[in-house]
Amino acid sequence: MSRASNSEIKRESMWAVEAESLVKSFGTHRAVDGIHMQVRTGTIYGVLGPNGAGKTTTIRMLATLLKPDAGTARIFGHDVVREPYRVRQLIGVTGQYASVDETLSATENLVIFSRLLGLSRSDAKRKAAELLEEFDLVEAAKRPLKKFSGGMRRRLDLAASLIAQPPLIFLDEPTTGLDPRTRSQMWDTIRRLVKTGSTVLLTTQYLDEADQLADRIAVIDHGRVVAEGTVDELKMSVGTSSLQLQLKNAAEIQSACRMIEKVLGVKAIVSSEAGGITAPMADADRVTDLLLYFRESGIGLAEMSVQKPTLDEVFLTITGHDTGQNLGKTPEGAASEEEFLS
Amino acid sequence: MSSQQAILPEVEPLLKNRVSLGQSVQNSLTMAYRGLLKLRRTPEQLIDVTLQPLIFTLMFTYIFGGAISGNVHSYLPVIIPGILVQTVITTSVVTGVQLREDMDKGVFDRFKSLPIARIAPLAGALLADTIRYAIATTLTFTMGYILGYRPSGGLGHVAVAAVLVIVCAWAMSWIFAFFGVIARTASSVQGISLLILFPLTFLSNAFVPVKTMPHWLQWFVHINPLSHLVSAVRELADSGTIGSNLGISLIGAAVVVLIFAPLTVRNYMRRA
Numbered sequence: 385m386s387r388a389s390n391s392e393i394k395r396e397s398m399w400a401v402e403a404e405s406l407v408k409s410f411g412t413h414r415a416v417d418g419i420h421m422q423v424r425t426g427t428i429y430g431v432l433g434p435n436g437a438g439k440t441t442t443i444r445m446l447a448t449l450l451k452p453d454a455g456t457a458r459i460f461g462h463d464v465v466r467e468p469y470r471v472r473q474l475i476g477v478t479g480q481y482a483s484v485d486e487t488l489s490a491t492e493n494l495v496i497f498s499r500l501l502g503l504s505r506s507d508a509k510r511k512a513a514e515l516l517e518e519f520d521l522v523e524a525a526k527r528p529l530k531k532f533s534g535g536m537r538r539r540l541d542l543a544a545s546l547i548a549q550p551p552l553i554f555l556d557e558p559t560t561g562l563d564p565r566t567r568s569q570m571w572d573t574i575r576r577l578v579k580t581g582s583t584v585l586l587t588t589q590y591l592d593e594a595d596q597l598a599d600r601i602a603v604i605d606h607g608r609v610v611a612e613g614t615v616d617e618l619k620m621s622v623g624t625s626s627l628q629l630q631l632k633n634a635a636e637i638q639s640a641c642r643m644i645e646k647v648l649g650v651k652a653i654v655s656s657e658a659g660g661i662t663a664p665m666a667d668a669d670r671v672t673d674l675l676l677y678f679r680e681s682g683i684g685l686a687e688m689s690v691q692k693p694t695l696d697e698v699f700l701t702i703t704g705h706d707t708g709q710n711l712g713k714t715p716e717g718a719a720s721e722e723e724f725l726s
Numbered sequence: 727m728s729s730q731q732a733i734l735p736e737v738e739p740l741l742k743n744r745v746s747l748g749q750s751v752q753n754s755l756t757m758a759y760r761g762l763l764k765l766r767r768t769p770e771q772l773i774d775v776t777l778q779p780l781i782f783t784l785m786f787t788y789i790f791g792g793a794i795s796g797n798v799h800s801y802l803p804v805i806i807p808g809i810l811v812q813t814v815i816t817t818s819v820v821t822g823v824q825l826r827e828d829m830d831k832g833v834f835d836r837f838k839s840l841p842i843a844r845i846a847p848l849a850g851a852l853l854a855d856t857i858r859y860a861i862a863t864t865l866t867f868t869m870g871y872i873l874g875y876r877p878s879g880g881l882g883h884v885a886v887a888a889v890l891v892i893v894c895a896w897a898m899s900w901i902f903a904f905f906g907v908i909a910r911t912a913s914s915v916q917g918i919s920l921l922i923l924f925p926l927t928f929l930s931n932a933f934v935p936v937k938t939m940p941h942w943l944q945w946f947v948h949i950n951p952l953s954h955l956v957s958a959v960r961e962l963a964d965s966g967t968i969g970s971n972l973g974i975s976l977i978g979a980a981v982v983v984l985i986f987a988p989l990t991v992r993n994y995m996r997r998a
Binding site for chain 2: 467472473479484500501
């Protein structure tokens with residue numbers, strides 16, 4: 385048996401992350417409620433969900449920072465509970481809150497982390513300089529981090545996760561709170577990472593971020609994966625854009641919904657404000673027919689707009705409730721999840 | 727994003743699932759180095775170990791000197807060892823407070839996610855703090871010298887006394903590290919620690935002759951290990967005597983470490 389073919393087989397079958405029925409409760413609150421997840425080696429995997437959906441808790445369990453109450457998780461085949469030390473040699477973690485030392489300078493931070501990872505003093509210095517160069521932090525290298533901007537801190541944080549060139553990198557909301565320019569810089573950095581061969585698991589609240597970066601996405605809500613698939617699959621389930629209608633007369637809402645289903649062939653969703661309807665818009669051309677139909681039937685529109693898919697839309701479609709109001713799981717939610725997965 | 731370029735983990739036997747002793751020591755030294763860097767970056771952390779010896783020594787010497795020993799000069803051999811022990815032991819409270827603060831910070835998450843010895847951040851903190859005890863010790867003896875304290879035991883024995891105090895403070899810092907690990911907030915660590923510390927330092931022979939106290943109190947003062955530490959320092963500094971008090975102090979320190987080190991480490995590992 386040749387060595388090359390052996391590793392080839394392994395490479396094909398190797399999952400960077402395999403999580404099965406992960407559960408974590410804090411008191412009576414089930415933060416993570418049976419999460420399943422499989423991340424293929426060499427890809428960017430996005431975990432999408434609103435605040436409090438259980439994203440950070442999931443990452444913390446996968447990164448050995450938190451013990452799961454139930455379920456198992458393996459990183460490159462190594463169990464996170466039984467082989468934590470082995471797992472830690474394979475991962476880099478960048479937390480939601482800067483996991484660097486505020487009182488020290490950027491160089492000192494990187495040197496200490498490098499030394500902890502077993503680099504010699506001179507290697508640690510060289511590695512720190514190299515990373516500061518790569519992340520455009522050379523000028524600020526000597527300043528204490530207190531004087532760093534949010535973007536600089538995140539970059540340093542990411543740099544610190546890359547010292548050992550780990551095969552798997554966890555990024556917990558890497559761009560939350562960053563301005564648009566810094567955000568796209570961060571995206572470039574993450575893309576570069578994957579080009580060098582790392583697997584990335586990132587969490588985000590923004591669909592466009594997952595869209596830009598991720599090969600596959602898991603949408604999570606209330607600690608469960610409610611949808612999983614490629615970006616295209618996910619988008620298709622929402623419609624590329626959505627049509628938002630506001631009726632003059634809220635009483636006509638039922639008949640309007642029926643017309644939408646008939647003409648556009650999609651299920652319309654009644655939104656929280658009176659007389660509001662949202663419908664996925666796969667084919668813009670057909671909207672003309674719909675509007676004509678409305679006029680013929682005498683249904684008056686107060687307002688009409690088209691919105692590109694947002695996280696809210698994804699949620700509305702997949703779970704049947706929006707991110708702001710927690711109406712709980714509805715049967716439609718479960719149904720559309722199946723639809724999406726099929 | 728082809729999987730062919732992917733970085734794959736090393737061949738499995740190369741990944742160990744436990745940390746070697748050598749690596750634990752190495753990691754702890756790095757964490758101690760971090761503690762020293764932090765001290766250099768935030769020198770205000772040294773205010774307690776610099777100002778306390780200066781102010782307390784001056785204050786206590788001139789307030790109590792006349793009343794207790796007749797004059798300031800003859801009070802110095804009593805008060806300098808007393809104030810030394812009080813100051814350095816008080817300094818060890820900071821270990822627990824800072825440990826708590828550190829554990830609440832984001833950087834601690836990174837330490838936990840690195841393949842390093844779990845004990846390293848704790849060991850490093852305890853190790854780095856000995857520098858604080860050394861500063862406090864040196865300053866107290868210097869202040870005493872300026873006021874006219876001339877220990878007749880000689881410099882060598884004073885140095886032994888200094889090392890003894892630093893060792894005992896290190897042992898005591900395990901108690902406060904324990905509170906640091908189990909407490910919810912840094913301020914509660916400070917609160918609990920001072921509550922223990924005040925009776926221990928004041929109900930001792932550090933500042934006044936024991937025979938002036940009521941009998942029931944003398945009983946406590948005699949079993950208080952800090953009294954023995956103060957006496958050991960006095961004997962070393964005054965006459966170079968290495969006696970039973972030194973032995974009792976070291977045994978006391980060892981007992982504290984034997985009880986609190988496992989307690990602290992166990993709770994720390996559970997939380998870290």
